[in-house]
Amino acid sequence: MSPKALRPGTKAAQPSEGLLDLRALQRTPGFMLRLAQLKFFEGFYEEFAALGLTPATYAIFVVIRDNPGVPPSSLASVLRLRLPNLIKILNELESSGFIKRNRSKSDRRAIELMLTPKGAKLIQEGARLTAPYNKKMLAPLDEAEQRSLLELLNRILRF
Amino acid sequence: MSPKALRPGTKAAQPSEGLLDLRALQRTPGFMLRLAQLKFFEGFYEEFAALGLTPATYAIFVVIRDNPGVPPSSLASVLRLRLPNLIKILNELESSGFIKRNRSKSDRRAIELMLTPKGAKLIQEGARLTAPYNKKMLAPLDEAEQRSLLELLNRILRF
DNA sequence: TATTGTTATACTCTATAACTATA
DNA sequence: TATAGTTATAGAGTATAACAATA
Known part of the structure; x- marks a missing residue:
């Protein structure tokens, strides 16, 4: 793969960033997943900030849209949120009329x-930003690779 | 792919978990990355808790081990931590003698x-748990798929 | 004046315990 | 007694501002 800066066991002092040997972390799936998730969330805030x-x-919004009548407990379970934390968000979404x-x-x-109709409208507008946002985040991958990544993630999570 | 519960546009009330239509989220890379990262971190705490x-x-530990003399600013940059937050962790690691x-x-x-020698010993013991831990987390994937996942994540992050 | 490291501090996210109302 | 939802609250993680020492 990428022939990374080979820095042998020199005792060289203060290696500056960009010259660091990061090969161990690059082979650590948990670390790479964290960086990828950070990238996606930062990009999300930029792209969807205008909609709030x-x-x-x-x-x-997506789960309620696709499953009208879903109870908070099920919603918390699938989104991996604790119920009390979800309730706080639901309180805000309800008092805002969504x-x-x-x-x-x-x-x-x-x-x-x-x-509500207001909430349905909001997620509909959000959904229009989704395709270009994902395309930007996944730009380094071709179409087949993007499908492959999604499928591998789904398999890890046994969906 | 997986022929997921098809629940057409019925207005059926209170769908219970397991019968939910989650297909939209399953096609959302950012959401799947979050779930995968949660899975890896939860598994990490179980596996490495004994070592602290x-x-x-x-x-x-890994970055300092592979790059002795690395400055805090570079470390914070590659780990995507803010410098003040990293400093707090470094203070604890230093006062614990690692x-x-x-x-x-x-x-x-x-x-x-x-x-320190104590720190080198700790990460050496940690490294012995790494392979079995990753194997458990990635169990649903075969060897080629595991390599593929890592390579796709590296490409997304332009490493 | 700019940079590295550091402290103090505020904010968000996440976790636990306890309460209510229904069953 | 048990369960769904809720409240209150504590803790971890993450963010910004300001300062000291050195360049």
């Missing part, structure tokens, strides 16, 4: 989450 | 970071 969407609220909470008729403890 | 290593300190700070002779503002 964050990665978390984007995912929340989502609605309905009491279930069959189990009056349960909440059914729905998008 | 975190993902952050593991990476710090690393040492030397003043540079040529530029007396600069710090050269080194592992």
Whole structure:
């Protein structure tokens, strides 16, 4: 692969950035996943800032859109958020008029989450930014490689 | 691919987890990267807890080991940590006797970071856990796919 | 004046415990 | 008694501003 700066075992002092031997980290999937995720989230904030969407609220909108009536507990589970932390976000989204909470008729403890028309409009606008955003983030990969990456990630997570 | 629960546009109420339509998120690289990273970090804490290593300190040890004399500013840059946040971790690692700070002779503002023998021993023990840990995390992928994933992540990050 | 390292501090994200209302 | 949702709160991670020492 990339013949990286070979810096043998010299005791050379203060190596400056760019000349560092990072090969061990480059072979560490967890570290590379962290850097990739940081890159995607930073890019997301730039791209979606005008709409006020964050990665978390984007995912929340998408799941409610595709699963109207989903309860907070299921939503927290699939998004890997703790329920109390999700509730805080839902409170903001509801008081801003983007989502609605309905009491279930069959189990009056349960909440059914729905998008309001305002929320549906917001995620629809967000969805229009998604393709160009992903394209920019994945620019170094060709189409087949982009599909491959997604498939490998899905397999790791056993979806 | 996986013929996922097809749930057409029924207005069906309170879909329970496992029956949710998550196809949009599964096609969202940023979201899948977040889930994969969470999986790797949770697995890391289980595997390395006995040694007291975190993902952050593991990476710090590896970079100093492979680049003795590296200054904090370069370290922060490659690990994508803000310098003040890295300094706090370095203070703990130094007072625990794992690393040492030397003043540079040529530029007396600069710090050269080194592992102590104790620190070198710790990362050596940590390195022995790395292969089995990565193998467990990547178990759903065969060898070629594991290499492919790493290479795609490296390309995204232009390493 | 600019740069390296450092401290102090604020903010966001995440985690746990406890409460309510329904079952 | 157990469960879904909620509140309060503590902790970890991450951000900016300001300062000391040196260049």
